[in-house]
Amino acid sequence: MRFTFLAVALVSTSLLAQGPAQPDWAKLEEESMRHFQAIIKMDSTDPPGGEKPVVDYLKQVLEAEGIPVQIFALEAHRPNLVARFKGNGKKRPLLLMGHTDTVNVDPKKWTHPPFGAVRDGGWVYGRGTVDDKDNVIASLMTMLMLKRLNVPLDRDVIFLAEAGEEGTSRIGIQFMANQHFDAIDAEFCYAEGGSVARTGGAVKYARVQTVEKIPRAITVTARGIAGHGSVPLETNALAHLGEAVGAIAAWTPPQRINETTAAYFKRLASVSTPEEAARYRDVLSPDPKISGPADAYLRKNEPSHWSMLRTSLSPTMIGGGYRTNVIPSEGTANIDTRLAPDEDPMKFLELVKQVVNDPQVEVSYGARDTRPPTPTARLDSDAFRAIEANITKHYKAITLPTMSTGATDMAFLRQKGVQCYGIGPAADTEDGPKGFGAHSDQERILEGELFRFIRFNWDAVLDLARTR
Numbered sequence: 076m077r078f079t080f081l082a083v084a085l086v087s088t089s090l091l092a093q094g095p096a097q098p099d100w101a102k103l104e105e106e107s108m109r110h111f112q113a114i115i116k117m118d119s120t121d122p123p124g125g126e127k128p129v130v131d132y133l134k135q136v137l138e139a140e141g142i143p144v145q146i147f148a149l150e151a152h153r154p155n156l157v158a159r160f161k162g163n164g165k166k167r168p169l170l171l172m173g174h175t176d177t178v179n180v181d182p183k184k185w186t187h188p189p190f191g192a193v194r195d196g197g198w199v200y201g202r203g204t205v206d207d208k209d210n211v212i213a214s215l216m217t218m219l220m221l222k223r224l225n226v227p228l229d230r231d232v233i234f235l236a237e238a239g240e241e242g243t244s245r246i247g248i249q250f251m252a253n254q255h256f257d258a259i260d261a262e263f264c265y266a267e268g269g270s271v272a273r274t275g276g277a278v279k280y281a282r283v284q285t286v287e288k289i290p291r292a293i294t295v296t297a298r299g300i301a302g303h304g305s306v307p308l309e310t311n312a313l314a315h316l317g318e319a320v321g322a323i324a325a326w327t328p329p330q331r332i333n334e335t336t337a338a339y340f341k342r343l344a345s346v347s348t349p350e351e352a353a354r355y356r357d358v359l360s361p362d363p364k365i366s367g368p369a370d371a372y373l374r375k376n377e378p379s380h381w382s383m384l385r386t387s388l389s390p391t392m393i394g395g396g397y398r399t400n401v402i403p404s405e406g407t408a409n410i411d412t413r414l415a416p417d418e419d420p421m422k423f424l425e426l427v428k429q430v431v432n433d434p435q436v437e438v439s440y441g442a443r444d445t446r447p448p449t450p451t452a453r454l455d456s457d458a459f460r461a462i463e464a465n466i467t468k469h470y471k472a473i474t475l476p477t478m479s480t481g482a483t484d485m486a487f488l489r490q491k492g493v494q495c496y497g498i499g500p501a502a503d504t505e506d507g508p509k510g511f512g513a514h515s516d517q518e519r520i521l522e523g524e525l526f527r528f529i530r531f532n533w534d535a536v537l538d539l540a541r542t543r
């Protein structure tokens with residue numbers, strides 16, 4: 076009795092001091108690990124996908140707690156799961172999103188089996204451990220705790236476990252956004268796309284994705300007169316193609332800096348060496364005499380930073396000709412184009428044509444299964460504030476709002492007006508080059524960082540959703 080009384084007294088004190096009771100983290104770590112290992116052991120590589128076993132597992136766990144679940148499937152073996160914990164409706168919902176499929180594996184490259192979920196030396200090994208079953212489990216655990224502690228909320232918290240992120244969004248986020256948006260409509264969304272960087276075991280900074288570039292494909296087609304290879308022609312299509320591709324690759328498209336990238340470089344400067352900091356500040360200068368040298372340095376040494384500053388162009392495929400003694404009449408190249416969010420696509424194409432400057436060469440946009448252009452998630456929103464405050468609390472690190480140079484499923488939600496923020500657990504910067512990152516030959520997560528991410532997730536949800 077006395078013990079119970081003491082426990083109640085402690086809980087009430089903490090309720091008064093800091094809102095709802097905190098979960099029993101030690102117990103939850105064991106439970107989180109059990110669920111995490113269970114879904115890592117399920118092969119949901121995409122293609123072909125086959126996310127159903129993961130979804131069945133999540134459904135059974137959620138329903139056992141009394142949390143209602145809806146299943147939406149365009150293809151029966153590739154379902155999407157939606158669960159909702161209701162608030163009082165004062166504010167619009169918060170959506171937690173994770174994808175249940177993974178990229179493929181080459182089992183020969185794995186020390187531990189890719190679907191073994193083996194725990195070794197503080198790590199968990201397996202496909203999906205950092206992309207994206209970590210987000211799935213963090214969202215799941217947050218839902219379970221909301222229900223168990225019966226936390227009063229000002230807004231609903233919705234969990235979407237989506238299919239097809241790695242292969243085709245047609246059966247996943249596009250299907251949900253276009254045909255079942257009612258089930259996931261929200262003011263804010265937390266999803267994959269962010270990260271916390273650790274170097275030498277110390278956290279350096281956290282990246283929160285607030286906007287992404289828009290993927291397009293440019294096709295370059297050179298045409299000329301066909302002929303015998305023994306007679307060189309100045310109109311040789313492949314020679315013109317080669318020059319055009321070279322000119323495109325050598326070109327520096329004009330900078331387009333947005334709110335996110337400006338904040339990113341300014342904040343990054345504050346945690347960099349003096350030399351690096353000067354470059355990150357210089358590159359934002361409107362004076363090309365100041366920004367030019369910094370920009371050139373980034374191009375050579377920090378290409379992902381250089382890409383964040385502008386629309387980028389990478390030649391990725393080239394083709395033409397069919398035998399050595401024939402000059403072909405045509406050659407084509409594909410240029411992976413990543414538009415800055417505020418770039419006018421047609422005006423940009425005109426610039427590329429000027430760079431090529433060859434009447435024998437046509438430059439046009441090609442077809443691409445792509446993500447839509449999207450607005451930026453705001454940096455002055457309650458959601459960003461909740462994320463930033465909890466990065467400070469859990470990681471004692473600076474938050475860098477980040478524009479992805481790649482594309483994510485958040486694009487489909489942002490297009491619908493949902494403000495989405497990409498978050499993620501901490502990983503060692505040394506781990507990527509060793510071949511353990513997302514989409515890499517092997518994949519692993521630090522157990523302690525999985526647990527820290529779950530606690531961070533819980534607080535970031537609570538701060539945004541609980542009744543004030």
Ligand SMILES: [Zn+2]
Nearest residue numbers: 206207240267
């Ligand atoms: Zn992913």
